[in-house]
Each structure stands twice: as C-alpha cells, then as structure tokens.
Amino acid sequence: MARQPRKKSVRAATLADVGRAAGVSAMAASAVLNGARTSSRISPETRTKIMAAAAKLKYRPNVAARALANRRMNTLGVAAVVYGGDLNLYFLEALNGIIEGCARHNQNTTVFALHDWTLDMAKIVGFCDGRIDGLILLGPTITKESAAMLPEHTFFAALHPNVLMPNIVNVESDEEHGAYDMVRHLVSVGHRRIMHISGKQGLLGAKRRIDGYLRALKDSGIPFDTELLVEGDFSATNGQIAAEAWLAGHEGRPLPTAIFCGNDAIAVACIEVLAKRGIRVPTDVSVCGFDDSLAARSTVPQLTTVRQPLRQMGSRAVDLLLERIQQAHSATHELPKSVGSVVFATELALRDSVATPGTGKLVPPATKR
Amino acid sequence: MARQPRKKSVRAATLADVGRAAGVSAMAASAVLNGARTSSRISPETRTKIMAAAAKLKYRPNVAARALANRRMNTLGVAAVVYGGDLNLYFLEALNGIIEGCARHNQNTTVFALHDWTLDMAKIVGFCDGRIDGLILLGPTITKESAAMLPEHTFFAALHPNVLMPNIVNVESDEEHGAYDMVRHLVSVGHRRIMHISGKQGLLGAKRRIDGYLRALKDSGIPFDTELLVEGDFSATNGQIAAEAWLAGHEGRPLPTAIFCGNDAIAVACIEVLAKRGIRVPTDVSVCGFDDSLAARSTVPQLTTVRQPLRQMGSRAVDLLLERIQQAHSATHELPKSVGSVVFATELALRDSVATPGTGKLVPPATKR
DNA sequence: CTGAAAGCGCTTACAG
DNA sequence: CTGAAAGCGCTTACAG
Secondary structure, eight states: OOOOOSOOSOOOOOHHHHHHHHTSOHHHHHHHHTOTTGGGGSOHHHHHHHHHHHHHHTOOOOHHHHHHHHTOOOEEEEEEEOOSSSOOHHHHHHHHHHHHHHHHTTOEEEEEEESOTTTTHHHHHHHOSSSOSEEEEESOOOOHHHHHHSOSSSEEEEESOSSOOTTSEEEEEOHHHHHHHHHHHHHHTTOOSEEEEEOOTTSHHHHHHHHHHHHHHHHTTOOOOGGGEEEOOSSHHHHHHHHHHHHHHTTTSBOOSEEEESSHHHHHHHHHHHHHTTOOTTTTOEEEOSBOOHHHHHSSSOOBEEEOOHHHHHHHHHHHHHHHHHHHHHOSSOOOSOOOEEEEOOEEEOOSSOOSOOSOOBOOOOOOO | OOOOOSOOSOOOOOHHHHHHHHTSOHHHHHHHHTOTTGGGGSOHHHHHHHHHHHHHHTOOOOHHHHHHHHTOOOEEEEEEEOOSSSOOHHHHHHHHHHHHHHHHTTOEEEEEEESOTTTTHHHHHHHOSSSOSEEEEESOOOOHHHHHHSOSSSEEEEESOSSOOTTSEEEEEOHHHHHHHHHHHHHHTTOOSEEEEEOOTTSHHHHHHHHHHHHHHHHTTOOOOGGGEEEOOSSHHHHHHHHHHHHHHTTTSBOOSEEEESSHHHHHHHHHHHHHTTOOTTTTOEEEOSBOOHHHHHSSSOOBEEEOOHHHHHHHHHHHHHHHHHHHHHOSSOOOSOOOEEEEOOEEEOOSSOOSOOSOOBOOOOOOO
16 A cells, blocks of 8 residues: 555545445446436436435545546636725625626635736736636736736636737726716716816726716817826825825815716725815715725715626626636637627716715815814 | 547646656656655756756646645635625625735635525535635624534634634634723713614624623713614614614604714714714714724714724634644644634724714704705 | 655546 | 446655
8 A cells, every 4th residue: 555544534435435335336426426417327226325325424526536537626716906005895896796606607716816917927827727727817907918928728807907818708897988977977967177086097997987088078068177187096095195186286276076086996085085175075076986886885975986887797707707618628629719808888876976066166275183 | 548638728737747858757756846845855957857847848736636635725715695785894804814814825715605604504514525624704603503513624713703613713803892992982082871783682793792882881880771772783774774763763852972883884874874864973973883894984084993903813814724724634633622712802993983972962853855 | 866656536438 | 227447647655
C-alpha cells in the first residue's frame, strides 16, 4: 500500500462503499446516484438497493473527484474590486444576481477580491487554474492588451466592461439613454441650470453618462456651460470633494437648480455637502443619481435616480456564460470568436430629491459646524 | 484506451507534460512546483530545468486533482440569507472581511445564498460534500437540534450565532454592552424618556440589545415604561410599521425624547416616519441605531449608532476556522469538543441624530403627503 | 537526489 | 442490465 490514512476521523462514504453495501459495483452506484443520463440502464431492484445503501451511509458525491473526471468544476468565479474607502453597493447587487443565477443552474459561486484591475491582472490569470469554469468580471477597467492575456481554457463575462472585448460575454446597460432621460426629466420640471458631477472620464460608463447629459441639453436647446460639468470619480469620497470644491469656488454666485450626479454614491455625498451649507434638497436644489443602489432609498429625501437592473444583469451574465461553457464542452469544432453584447434598458426611478426649481439661491458661505 | 479526449481545445499543461519537457519525472516537477516541503530534495539544475519548462508550458496546478489527493479544497464557504426585502448590508461588510481573510491565507471563498435558515438546513448539509473545508454561517438562526445535524467532516464558524453551538467557532460582538453604552449616552445628554424599537425577541442579538437597554435604564434610575419598548424585527419595513403604529396609537400624547433603534435599518425607517409627521431629528426627537452600516452615514442627519467591527469579525472567523481545520488535519487523536466564543467590543459612533432633548413635543396627527 | 507505483473518488467507453 | 478497466492530475510513501 502506498499510503496510510492520515487520521481515523469520519471519512465520508464513497461510491465504492455504497456499491459494496448494496452488493453491486461502484459503477452501478454512480449510474444511479450521480448519472442523470445513464441511470435508466439500471434495473429497478438494483436501483432501490443502491438508494437505500446510499441513504444509510449518507453518501455525498465528492466534488473534487467529479470535477477531475469531468473537467468541470460547476463553479463560476466573480472578480471585483471590493476594497477602497467606500463599500461597494454596486458589487452587492450584482453579486446577488450572480448568486441567484448560479443557484438556479446548480453552480457554485466563488468570489475573488481585487485591489486594482491593472495591478492584479496576474492574479486574475492565476484564478484560471481549473477551480472555476468561467469568470465574471464586475465593472472591469482593463485594456485590450491585458484582456488578450486572459487564458483560453476559462470563459469570461463582463458586467459594465470598460472596453468591449471580443470572445467575452459583455453585459451592459444603456447608460447614455438613462442619463439622457434623467436630464430631459429635469428639464421637463423646469430646470435649465443643470450641473453634472461625473465619474472619471476615462471610464466608458462615465463617458456615456456625460454623452447623455450633453445630448439632452442640446435637444432641450440649453447651451452647455463648462462650469457645470465637474469630473469626479464614482466614489462618495471624491463626490464630496468635487462638490465642496465647486461650492467653495462659487461663493455668492448662483447655485445650479439641479445636480445630476454620475452615480448614487456621489449624489448621497452631494446631499451631505449641501446640507452642511444649509442648502436643502429638493427645496433649494434638486439632486439626482444613477444606479438605484440601496443608497438611493436610504437617504432622506429618497433619491430620484436612474435604475439599472443590476441583479437581473448579474443573473443574465451567468446564463450566458454557462451557455457558452456548455457549447464549448459539446462542440466538436471552433466556436465563433465574437460574442457581442447584451444591453439592458434603464429606467427613471422618480422619488423625492427632485422638485421644481427653487428660488434661485446663491451659494452661501461655508459655515463651521 | 478507455476514453477519447472530447475536444482538441487547448488542454492545460500537466505535471507530466512539464516533467517530459524537462526530461524528468512528473514527481520531480511536483516537488519543485507544488511541494513546499519536498522541494529542497531536488538538485538546483533539475530545479531550473523544471522551472523553465513550467514557464514555457504555462503550467498551472489543477486544483481538483490536488484537492482529491490532499483531501483539502482550500476553500471556505459562506452561508447567509441574502434575499428578503432589504438588501443586506450586514452581509456585505462581513463578507468583505471574510474575503480578505481568505485571501490572506490563500483560500477561496464560495458564497451560498439561503432563503431561510430552517427550511434550507438540508441545503447547508448538502454543501458539505467536499467542495469546502469549512463553512462560515452569517447570522444563523438555527436551533440546537438542527445544529446537531451538521456533518462532522466539515468545520463550522458562526458570526452572530443565535444559539451558541459547541464544536463551532462562534464570533460575536458585545451587543449588550453596546446597547448599554448607547442608552447611557442618551441619558448623559439629558434624555429620560427613551424608547426602544427592538428586533424579534427570539433572536439572541435582539435580546441582548434589549437587556442592555434595560440595564442602562436601571443604572440611571429611570423606571422602565413598557409603553416604550416596541418589538419589531431587524428590517426597515417592519421598523416603519412599528414606528407608525406606535405614533398612531399615541396621538396627542408626549413623544419619547429619544428612540434607540435595534439596528440602523430601523433607525432610518424611523427617521422617515417621523419626517412624514413633521417631527424633526434631532431637534424634536433624537434617534440612534446599531451596527454602523453604510445606511448610518447616508442619512441626513447622519446616524449616531453602535459600531460593530463586522469586517474584522469576518476576517477573524476565517483565521479561527482555518486554525481548527489545520489542527484536525495534523491531529492524531480527538480534538477538544468545545471551541468557545470570541467576543468583539462595540463602540459608540457619535454623529448628528442625537441632541439634547427638545421641547417636549406631543405626537402630531398623521398628515397626508 | 530521483523515479515507479499506488491511491484520492469519480466517470466514461467497452465488454459481456 | 451490469462489471472490470482505464483515466482525470495530483501527492505521498517507498525504493533505489
């Protein structure tokens, strides 16, 4: 014998154990207990004997062995940047959708935490060591070059990808349209002096929201005022800094009547900054966000925002990725290289942070609190 | 040959491939590439040859095979109820800590979503099929009897367990003390008519917070008024219902001067309900929460609350669970059955939702909005 | 210092 | 309808 059992602790029952107990082969047990296809080949009596033995021994298939034999882990990975100052509600909602999707298909979900997409590229490649069948990237900001490094034996999907990568399932929402609709809504209730605090302009999502903002202004016949477009990033911290800086630079001058924020985190930060100066939302200034994350409903007033169906998007990414893995497993020849994108519609979530324009308040001086 | 390769697609390199390329055995390759302990036995030259071959072939160890041989998946599971009306910030923060902890120990994290602890007990048992080495239960509410069903070949940890289970790593925070401190703080700024909207009394956490509330009243010489203890559950929805019901039942009678809510979700709901009746926080009534979740910082005013170090707790649960798994793997005889608890301290997060008592406002009638 | 062998628990052709 | 065999890719004793 080549090996001694390392400890006498309760070893889980194997197919061989079940077979022995039922007086049949391990293979027959496998067919009955784990093989959906082949199980019909087994006679009813053998079948019941095997079932009984399995129940008695509390048989549970060993996933590692099964994965090794099948070359299939039945596990999908999720990679996301979850560190950084702000807790990531985007992550939470998308993850929920992904977990739901995986559960529906009897797949496991393994979560990988990243600090930085570019710096952690090698790490991502490292995850593709057979432990997952496919990997979903949440809001990746990677270049086409690093995308090319992704190994071919693992399949990928991306939610809100920054670059559209061929051979990857891309799941997006129509952000340009969402931003457009929101700004048109602001105009429709009477706003003309509309500020936008955006995400980092290098990000596809930030750019699309800016594009929608600009197109809506244009279609409304409102000239674009560069003073009113402020670049931030998608974090609350930065939203706060951007809002404070703008106010500090415009004391005594007219406030915008509405602020369209690049996402909910910025909007929440913005409301706080305004509150500190005694500016009330929506009485003095209307504020709106983008995402419809949990934050949108946990502020007072609740946030008018653009809803992206993040859960659904996560869930759909799972469906599409599994479909592709399935294809690859059963395919006899090359798969088509391009996969294309799925684009979800956005919709306005009208709540309490937007009202008709106020009294044209000027920016009050900062106060100590 | 017993099997044909199913497709010609890029097969990942194996140890045998590396060995062949380097002109050595697979075993030697294993020692160099994967075996921390045994790698010293290999001569430097063979070593470099193997490393070169591995790099050239982009060798990556196959986790399934390794897991099968080692009987160790290097994966920890996290089970939590993530559905239900409210998105779960508790889950997000604890999960972040767990992922961080696992990353530190080079372990994977697999997330299992549950609907209901009792109904999904069989599911939980099902997860223990070799795919994980240990499972962390987030805020489980299970009975001692169902806990006894948990299999012995998988190890468990529980964050905020509802019953303290022997043979399980329990990680808790000192909720009674946190509640006590908060109520004493309210008293110290002048409050004496302090209401508590609690979680479900069956929950250990809810009970402990109530205990702390009662003890603080007693130590402050304030008689307990049963009218001021309202049972809710830990959801925003229920918090809203409880607060509205209380106000409706007390129109024209004195408001409490402070409301200590069982968690932040209740506090946020409470602030909204008060706002609808034109009652201002903290001018008319002080409101405080428990948890210091994201919600605490996104309300206006920001919430005074009790901070639990959820991330740290998650991270520590990982440390302790892995320690135990390690012990079990190397142990020659039985482990001690009892594991005990780790209790984290709580601390007050003083923000803007608490002030000195107002003018003794009465409950105004409900208004339509 | 290095290799041949056996085994982890499963599955899939192939014979009967 | 059922079983014996080989293989998935790795690791750990055991010989040399």
